[in-house]
Amino acid sequence: MKLQPILDRRVVLVSGKGGVGRTTVTAALARAAAAAGKRVLVAEIEEPATQAQSTLARMFGREVLPVRPTLVAPGVHGCMLATEEGTEQFLGDVFRVQTLARLALRNAALRRLLHAGPSFHEMGIFYQLLHLVRQELPDGRPRWDFLVLDMPATGHTLALTALPDILLRLVRRGPIAAALREGQGWLNDARTGCAVVVTIPEPLPVTESLELVEGLQATRMHVAAMVVNKVPEDPFSAEERAALDELLPPGPLYGKEELARLERTRVSLERLRGAARAPVLAVPQFLADGQGAVEAMTAWFQAEEGLGLSGGGAR
Ligand SMILES: Nc1ncnc2c1ncn2[C@@H]1O[C@H](COP(=O)(O)OP(=O)(O)OP(=O)(O)O)[C@@H](O)[C@H]1O
Numbered sequence: 075m076k077l078q079p080i081l082d083r084r085v086v087l088v089s090g091k092g093g094v095g096r097t098t099v100t101a102a103l104a105r106a107a108a109a110a111g112k113r114v115l116v117a118e119i120e121e122p123a124t125q126a127q128s129t130l131a132r133m134f135g136r137e138v139l140p141v142r143p144t145l146v147a148p149g150v151h152g153c154m155l156a157t158e159e160g161t162e163q164f165l166g167d168v169f170r171v172q173t174l175a176r177l178a179l180r181n182a183a184l185r186r187l188l189h190a191g192p193s194f195h196e197m198g199i200f201y202q203l204l205h206l207v208r209q210e211l212p213d214g215r216p217r218w219d220f221l222v223l224d225m226p227a228t229g230h231t232l233a234l235t236a237l238p239d240i241l242l243r244l245v246r247r248g249p250i251a252a253a254l255r256e257g258q259g260w261l262n263d264a265r266t267g268c269a270v271v272v273t274i275p276e277p278l279p280v281t282e283s284l285e286l287v288e289g290l291q292a293t294r295m296h297v298a299a300m301v302v303n304k305v306p307e308d309p310f311s312a313e314e315r316a317a318l319d320e321l322l323p324p325g326p327l328y329g330k331e332e333l334a335r336l337e338r339t340r341v342s343l344e345r346l347r348g349a350a351r352a353p354v355l356a357v358p359q360f361l362a363d364g365q366g367a368v369e370a371m372t373a374w375f376q377a378e379e380g381l382g383l384s385g386g387g388a389r
């Protein structure tokens with residue numbers, strides 16, 4: 075039951091090195107959570123520099139995700155976290171009136187604080203996230219009981235999770251400090267927030283993922299799981315493999331690279347399990363990619379956890 079601890083959280087940050095499958099894992103977790111009856115919001119963070127198209131949106135058959143949550147699949151809403159949106163929400167919440175918010179932005183001290191280095195971007199994102207976590211239904215239940223976030227590259231993830239501590243050293247009182255503490259409460263309490271680190275079973279990505287786990291833990295994030303993605307299927311038992319190695323002639327041979335990959339996979343999984351930083355979830359390499367990989371992974375998660383609405387409950 076490695077998925078349940080993830081699904082029990084309110085806010086889940088999915089992080090990892092580029093290209094390992096973060097977005098696919100995010101989308102599949104969202105779908106699995108929705109199938110388990112959660113009110114799911116899946117979100118990504120705007121990349122102001124690149125204005126890149128959204129892969130997360132495409133995994134739900136769309137081009138882009140708007141800043142306001144929109145239904146993208148049964149039980150799943152999607153949105154984009156954007157600096158502007160978050161900053162405006164923040165100022166709106168603090169000053170109630172738009173004109174006052176604008177006046178406040180003319181205040182030199184506040185402007186300096188808001189634009190203090192790269193934190194400006196993260197603060198906007200952080201606040202929009204907090205705003206979404208706070209949203210409630212008319213009956214008082216949370217609007218989103220599973221908010222899963224497709225994080226950008228490793229460095230940006232840590233910039234976001236380290237933000238509250240860093241800014242709280244500068245501002246101890248007032249609405250910014252209050253928002254930071256509230257957000258920190260959600261993220262750093264293991265009952266409500268966690269990170270999921272995605273990697274692939276290769277030496278360098280494994281090393282980087284272990285470093286990321288350390289970085290996240292240093293910012294007081296609980297790492298609920300390390301997802302080892304694209305694990306190739308190994309058709310051999312240990313004895314068969316030993317027998318095969320004896321039969322193979324030395325030198326290059328068609329298929330030897332695949333055997334070497336299987337070996338790297340075995341070593342990688344052993345290393346991750348040995349490091350024992352977090353439960354390790356080995357997700358297979360599927361034949362399909364894109365939306366097909368999301369569907370396959372969702373089904374795999376459901377079967378793994380007995381979460382499926384149909385068929386998955388056998389275990
Ligand atoms: N388990 C899997 N089996 C097969 N294909 C997969 C699997 N996981 C991901 N993929 C495919 O690998 C590619 C990269 O996945 P994805 O876009 O999720 O990675 P990412 O970490 O979000 O990348 P980026 O750094 O570009 O944001 C995609 O084509 C995706 O469909």
Ligand SMILES: [Mg+2]
Nearest residue numbers: 096097098129
């Ligand atoms: Mg991605």
